[in-house]
Amino acid sequence: MNAKITFYLLDFFKFMSNLSFRFDGLVYWNNLSQIESLIDIYFNQIINFLSAFTINISSNLIMNECSLRKIHPSIRKQRSKMNFAIYKHFIF
Known part of the structure; x- marks a missing residue:
């Protein structure tokens, strides 16, 4: 996941730097x-x-939830709550 996020970030910043250069020229004109x-x-x-x-x-x-089936039920419940809190933070 970290590699994908890094790729998205690099692509995003490369695009934005090109765009800001063009934007400065247009403001001038x-x-x-x-x-x-x-x-x-x-x-x-x-x-x-x-x-x-x-x-x-x-x-x-979601993949973490699928892998939780092998873990003890009390740990599964605790991790499930934590994952939902993280998910809720990014989605809502």
Whole structure:
């Protein structure tokens, strides 16, 4: 999971650095229509990154739940509550 998150972060920051460079040039030339479209692209990229990040976390939590079946019931219940709290924090 850490490798996937690192990949998403690197891709995200690379995209944002390219976008900010283009954005600075457009502000200099006062091209408002292109600035608006770049802002849309910017926020769409943020939403895509956050949704991919959330899907990775939730899929890992589901896999953790599946592996809990082999553990003693008291530990399973405690870990299940902890996983739900983490899941709730990122989703809601």
